[in-house]
Amino acid sequence: MTPRREIFAAALLSIAFLLLILGIWHVATLPKVEAAGAADEYAKLMGKGAKKSDGFPAPSQLASAIAKHIADPFYDKGPNDKGIGIQLAHSLSRVGLGFLLAIIVAVPLGFLIGMSPLFRRALDPFIQVLKPISPLAWMPIALYTIKDSSISGIFVIFICSVWPMLINTAYGVASVRREWLNVARTLEVTPLRKAFLVILPAAAPTILTGMRISMGIAWLVIVAAEMLVGGTGIGYFVWNEWNNLNLTNVIFAILVIGIVGMALDLIIGRLQRLVTYAE
Amino acid sequence: MPFLQVQDLKRTFPAAGGGTTTVFEGVNFSIERGEFVCIIGHSGCGKTTILNVLAGLDTASGGLAIMDEHEIGGPSLERGVVFQGHALMPWLSVASNIAFAVRSRWPDWPRSKVRQHCQQFIDMVGLSGAEDKKPAALSGGMKQRVGIARAFAIQPKMLLLDEPFGALDALTRGTIQDELVRVVQATHQTVFMITHDVDEAILLADKILLMSNGPNAVIAEIVENTLPRARTRHDMHHDPQFYRIRNHLVDFLVTRSKQFQTGELERPAEPLTVRPGVDAEAHRSIPDAAPAPRAAANH
Ligand SMILES: Nc1ncnc2c1ncn2[C@@H]1O[C@H](COP(=O)(O)OP(=O)(O)O)[C@@H](O)[C@H]1O
Ligand SMILES: [Mg+2]
Numbered sequence: 001m002t003p004r005r006e007i008f009a010a011a012l013l014s015i016a017f018l019l020l021i022l023g024i025w026h027v028a029t030l031p032k033v034e035a036a037g038a039a040d041e042y043a044k045l046m047g048k049g050a051k052k053s054d055g056f057p058a059p060s061q062l063a064s065a066i067a068k069h070i071a072d073p074f075y076d077k078g079p080n081d082k083g084i085g086i087q088l089a090h091s092l093s094r095v096g097l098g099f100l101l102a103i104i105v106a107v108p109l110g111f112l113i114g115m116s117p118l119f120r121r122a123l124d125p126f127i128q129v130l131k132p133i134s135p136l137a138w139m140p141i142a143l144y145t146i147k148d149s150s151i152s153g154i155f156v157i158f159i160c161s162v163w164p165m166l167i168n169t170a171y172g173v174a175s176v177r178r179e180w181l182n183v184a185r186t187l188e189v190t191p192l193r194k195a196f197l198v199i200l201p202a203a204a205p206t207i208l209t210g211m212r213i214s215m216g217i218a219w220l221v222i223v224a225a226e227m228l229v230g231g232t233g234i235g236y237f238v239w240n241e242w243n244n245l246n247l248t249n250v251i252f253a254i255l256v257i258g259i260v261g262m263a264l265d266l267i268i269g270r271l272q273r274l275v276t277y278a279e
Numbered sequence: 280m281p282f283l284q285v286q287d288l289k290r291t292f293p294a295a296g297g298g299t300t301t302v303f304e305g306v307n308f309s310i311e312r313g314e315f316v317c318i319i320g321h322s323g324c325g326k327t328t329i330l331n332v333l334a335g336l337d338t339a340s341g342g343l344a345i346m347d348e349h350e351i352g353g354p355s356l357e358r359g360v361v362f363q364g365h366a367l368m369p370w371l372s373v374a375s376n377i378a379f380a381v382r383s384r385w386p387d388w389p390r391s392k393v394r395q396h397c398q399q400f401i402d403m404v405g406l407s408g409a410e411d412k413k414p415a416a417l418s419g420g421m422k423q424r425v426g427i428a429r430a431f432a433i434q435p436k437m438l439l440l441d442e443p444f445g446a447l448d449a450l451t452r453g454t455i456q457d458e459l460v461r462v463v464q465a466t467h468q469t470v471f472m473i474t475h476d477v478d479e480a481i482l483l484a485d486k487i488l489l490m491s492n493g494p495n496a497v498i499a500e501i502v503e504n505t506l507p508r509a510r511t512r513h514d515m516h517h518d519p520q521f522y523r524i525r526n527h528l529v530d531f532l533v534t535r536s537k538q539f540q541t542g543e544l545e546r547p548a549e550p551l552t553v554r555p556g557v558d559a560e561a562h563r564s565i566p567d568a569a570p571a572p573r574a575a576a577n578h
Contacts, residue, residue: 089465179366181337187383187433197379201370277370278415 023042024077029058056120057248066255079135080240082232084256094150094262095218098157102214107207111195112167114203120170127166135160135221139228150230156225168210174204206274212268219261234260255256281309281438282347282469283333284435289341298419302328303496307549308488310437313467317480318465318498319528320490323535326473327363328438333358333471347436356384359430361440365422367429369438374410377401377429384433400428403462420451424458431462441470444479453512456482461513477528481521482512489531489551493537498550499539501529518554528556 055067073085113120135156142152176199185196226235234257241249291299302325310316318326318402331337333344335354343349346358367376368576377397382388388396401410404424423443430438450577456479463470464484474480480487487502506520515521538544 084363177366179362179364180368182354182360182362183366183368186334186356186358186360187380188354188356189383194385197345198368201368204370262419275370279369 007135026059029056037132055247061188061248062251065252069252071072079231082237084234084253085102086258087234087237090150091222091226091234093263094153094226094233095157095222097216098154099161099211099215101154101158101160101217103211104164105133106210107169110166110207111173111199113166113170114173115199120174127163131163131167135217135222136228139225139257145228149231152229153225153233157218157222160221161218164217165207165210166215168213169207171205172206173199175206176202183249201275201277205272205277208265208268208272208275212265212272215264216261219257223257262279280311280345280348282314284345285298285309285329285333285342286345288329288332288339290325290332291340300494302493303490304373305546305548306496308498308501308526310469310471310486312469313474314416314485315468315470315483316486316488317462317472317474317484317487318490319374319474319477319480319532320496320531321492322475323534324490324496327441330360330441330471330473334358334439335439337536338359346524356433357436359424359433359435359438359444361438362429362446363441363443365414365426367422367425369414372411373415373417373425374398374401376414376425377432378447379434380429388559397432400432403431404428405460412462413496418451420447420455423447427455427459427462431466431468432446437471440470442473442475444449445475447461452479454474455486457512459483459509464508477525477532478512480528481506481524482515487528489528489536491535491546492537495540496538498545499532499535499544499547501552503552503556508528524556527553 049188061137063162069084072185075081075083076086109123113123138156138159142155143149146152146155180198181194184198189198222233223235223238224234226241228235230236230239233252238250238257241247241253287304290302292302294300299453306329308316308354311407318329319327328337332339332347333351335351335358346372351358354417368379371487372380372396372550374397377400378393381396383391398410403405404427404452406424406428406477409421409472411480414425417425423446427440427443430440444455447455460483472483474483481504484504485505485508488498488504491495491499491501506515506518506524510518535544539546
């Protein structure tokens with residue numbers, strides 16, 4: 001265990017780093033006061049005062065953007081103007097569905113591969129070839145065959161989540177300790193009970209590790225996928241705000257992507273701890 | 280016909296450079312109902328392999344084993360196994376580990392009956408209070424006790440133990456040995472146990488099988504333990520028989536176990552049955568039957 005004092009010191013240091021970054025950012029984006037001149041006069045005339053910014057948003061602008069988005073996260077003013085909550089919900093549901101599909105396919109298939117050396121050898125070439133393909137490369141095929149951008153997004157999440165889960169499940173199942181299987185054999189445990197009560201709990205930590213990797217990749221990929229196909233989602237939000245030249249909203253979205261990604265990882269990390277056993 | 284009959288058992292493995300190595304062959308012995316049999320031999324002679332064949336976890340290359348008039352062809356709930364490394368499921372508590380076995384044996388039992396049955400065996404091995412602990416929170420001795428309780432809880436016709444106390448310190452081993460004596464006497468359990476501890480064999484066994492060194496190992500002798508059955512760790516060495524038996528066993532392990540390979544001793548077709556505790560002839564080779572320091576077979 002880390003001593004309390006150390007945790008406290010680390011927290012203080014984190015806050016200090018944050019303040020430092022905000023400070024540098026603030027100074028770097030301070031409006032430049034230019035020598036009074038025609039331009040200045042012109043600006044005054046235009047009612048903009050003597051300030052001129054180079055366009056990069058200041059921390060204060062981000063703060064007010066955050067406040068605005070949080071105050072009303074679920075507004076819907078047409079296809080190009082939806083609240084951040086709605087966009088997130090779209091992204092999360094795509095990730096959730098794709099991830100769920102991947103579990104449904106990868107865990108049973110991983111069991112099969114892990115238990116049968118024959119299947120492992122037969123399927124290994126496919127896995128080795130398919131695994132390194134960027135999930136976005138599937139997008140044209142998905143769009144062509146599925147003809148629905150939202151479902152194509154789900155497919156892309158599925159295809160990128162399935163490999164780490166499949167490989168980890170197969171590995172976890174194949175490396176279940178022989179003595180536990182022998183216990184099950186001497187107790188004449190039925191195959192189904194053996195699968196659920198011995199192999200699954202024994203392999204669960206490894207399977208969850210695969211899921212954690214999958215979720216990390218899925219959250220990276222969904223942003224890119226939504227930028228590509230557009231419509232809805234946090235990725236589309238980033239792209240749309242970039243087209244609006246609203247960098248403040250882009251930075252806000254980046255922050256949200258980071259925090260949600262962290263939260264997803266934390267959730268699976270919790271689940272992982274739940275099934276992990278000490279030997 | 281005896282309860283367990285092992286006839287001409289043989290096990291070969293593919294050798295590293297092609298061909299096969301015969302671990303043991305011509306293994307013959309029998310066990311009566313309610314008998315406690317220990318097998319002693321040097322490491323690698325094939326004791327675990329024999330036990331695995333009896334458990335049905337391994338298949339012999341030749342010969343057969345018949346238990347209760349049925350040939351052993353696979354694992355069965357009729358035979359409980361206590362594994363060398365306890366083999367508890369680390370994600371289950373003590374009670375759940377035992378309940379897993381009990382539910383496998385009696386799938387129709389209601390929850391309350393399973394719990395009550397498990398508790399009885401947890402109490403039997405002195406683990407009351409540790410029911411909800413995970414194996415990782417137990418000492419080596421406690422883990423092995425859970426393994427024993429799990430094997431007893433399915434009330435098998437025969438119990439197979441593979442060096443169950445090998446990894447324990449002497450003090451813990453003594454306590455659990457006493458417990459095993461008590462439980463076996465109370466339940467009249469038929470037991471086949473591997474050990475490398477000569478004193479343990481004398482304490483527990485009615486009959487001790489001596490296995491020669493491998494490859495091509497055989498059961499060379501069967502030593503009948505003529506010490507009265509009501510013996511304890513504390514008083515058995517007061518009996519003059521004890522050192523006669525003990526010396527006979529140690530002498531086998533030190534000298535005779537390797538003489539079957541060199542040809543100095545001829546492989547017996549049927550193992551010789553000896554009673555060194557009472558027969559002068561059996562320990563003729565050891566003129567001085569004086570107390571020897573505590574010794575165990577190398578393992
Ligand atoms: N699966 C196997 N493949 C090849 N050789 C094996 C295998 N299992 C055991 N053996 C060999 O059989 C011999 C007996 O092993 P074992 O029964 O474990 O001995 P013991 O329990 O008496 O120490 C050893 O020499 C070992 O190398
Ligand atoms: Mg062994």
